[in-house]
Amino acid sequence: MRFALSEEQSDLVATVRTLIAKRAASMDLRAALATPEGYDTSLWQTLTEQIGVSALAVPEAHGGVGCTYLEAHLVLEELGAGLAPSPFVGTLLATQILASADTPAAHELLERIAGGAAAALAANAAGSDLTDRSVRSETDPSATSPTASTQTWPMVIDGPGAEILLLVENDRLYAVDPAAAEITPAPALDPTMRLATLALAQAPDTAGDPIGTVDPAYVTTVGATMMTALQAGAAREALERTVAYLKERHQFGRPLGSFQALKHRCADLLVQVETARTMSWAAAWELTQETPDVRLIQAAKTWCSDAFSQVAAEMVQLHGGVAITWEHDAHLYFKRAHATAQLWKDVHAR
Known part of the structure; x- marks a missing residue:
């Protein structure tokens, strides 16, 4: 390529x-x-x-x-x-x-x-088994139905406000009316990512319209590839902001960026960022192929997660005290790094 x-x-x-x-x-x-x-x-x-x-x-x-x-x-x-x-x-x-x-x-x-x-897919983004869900039984006061089962899918990215709501049930794909589901915004480590919990009082084949079949492993493959894009872009921006700060901030009468030790640290981060971007693009290209190489996508997700986490951590360190203030964006990049590292971290072959 x-x-x-x-x-x-x-x-x-x-x-x-x-x-x-x-x-x-x-x-x-x-x-x-x-x-x-x-x-x-x-x-x-x-x-x-x-x-x-x-x-x-x-x-x-x-x-x-x-x-x-x-x-x-x-x-x-x-x-x-x-x-x-x-x-x-x-x-x-x-x-x-x-x-x-x-x-x-x-x-x-x-x-x-x-x-x-806007659309959302109800899936467990934390792992490869996207059909995992909790089922709880609730007492129904009506005489004809003593109990009712409510199925819950966590980690629905962009669930709040979605106009199209898709649901993966085993290898079946359903479209569910958002008004017929209980969509509850969920707190997230990364406040810039909108998560929700989806609860259905009925089985998916009853509550939703059948759309077709889908391999749950493919959902994970797509999700992992998408995360590399978020990670590569954020890592690049975090490094650029850090380098700009080191050029402006003076200590001992010199810009911090003029110190050789800090130059070496930034050079190492640049290697991480550029490699992450290349691997992210390679994963995206694989996803356009008829049979994506999931090993390459897994490697890209692992590298981009590690690279972004390292860049975000160094962003906090190299900015000094200002980076731990709520007003600075360093903590948002740090949270984004750790949140995206946990999403779709296990990619398996289809």
Whole structure:
């Protein structure tokens, strides 16, 4: 493969990066998190309506742009760099799973996503077995039904506010009406990621519409690949901010960046960041193939997790005391590093 972006891909990256920077100037990250939606709705609207990010990986036959997953991966990397909260993670995951189902029902949902509808997939993102769920029985006061079983799926990324809600049950994929499910926002280590718990009072085959079949291991493969984009982008941005700070901060009459020991530490981090980016792109390219090499994707997820964790830790150390203040973004990158390291960490062959 060619590890370089085409002119069109470079333009896409530059456009998204510029848009995120402009929106950050009018609504910063903390203000976006404080909104009822938990993200900048104006940014998401511009991304979907003017740039068409939600339609990138949707085939033209279903109202999309007709690009590959790789272009959507590049957008995800830029969103990860700015820690910009948006429904794109859940929407892109749903897009890939619907595309793999390849049924008329899936095509209808893909058209809605291409039109800007936010989506989420109910799955256990902490591991490879995405059908794990808890089932609890509750006493029903009615005489005809003494008990009722409620099934719960944790870790639904971008579940709050999702217009399209997908559910994986064994190897079956269902579309559930969000209004028919109990979606409860869940606290997360990383406040920039929107998680929810999904509870259904009925079995999925009763509460939802069948969409098709899906390999749960493939869901994990897609999720792991997406996490590498968030990690590679955030690691790059964290290092750039750290280097900029070392150039500005003076100690003993000299910029901190002029000290050889700190130069060596930053050089080591640059190797980690550039390697993470290369491996993330390789994983994204694999995902576009008919039979992805899951070993490469597993290696990319492991490397990107370790690299981002190291960069985030050094970001805190090299910024000194200011990095441990709530107002500084260093702790957000640190939390993002540890949160994404735990999501979809086990990739198995299909």
